[in-house]
Amino acid sequence: MDSVASRILKARQYAQERDxxxxxxxxxxxxxxxxxxxxxxxxxxxxxxxxxESQLRGVxxxxxxxxxxxxxxVEPAPLxxxx
Ligand SMILES: [Zn+2]
Numbered sequence: 001m002d003s004v005a006s007r008i009l010k011a012r013q014y015a016q017e018r019d020x021x022x023x024x025x026x027x028x029x030x031x032x033x034x035x036x037x038x039x040x041x042x043x044x045x046x047x048x049x050x051x052x053e054s055q056l057r058g059v060x061x062x063x064x065x066x067x068x069x070x071x072x073x074v075e076p077a078p079l080x081x082x083x
Contacts, residue, residue: 019072027070031062038062045075 001009014021027042033051040049040062047067053060059077067076 022073024070024073027066027074029066031065033062040066042066042070042074047077 024042025044029040031038031040036051038049038051038060040047042048047059047063048054049060049062051060051062054063059079063077067074
């Protein structure tokens with residue numbers, strides 16, 4: 001097997017094992033919501049979003065969606081109980 005093919009296989013393996021191979025430290029993303037777009041950021045365990053719900057509760061559907069996409073490569077946002 002040539003080295004390009006073996007690197008592709010290795011990369012695929014790392015990607016499949018992302019939950020134990022990858023630790024995300026910082027990410028900025030834009031999520032296209034139903035009514036507006038939102039900027040979601042993650043910085044060493046701290047989640048932020050520019051929507052009103054996250055200002056009030058510290059978590060929102062946009063952050064939760066990014067958590068689900070990134071899986072165990074990030075720390076979960078603290079879950080706020082409904083008031
Ligand atoms: Zn939000």
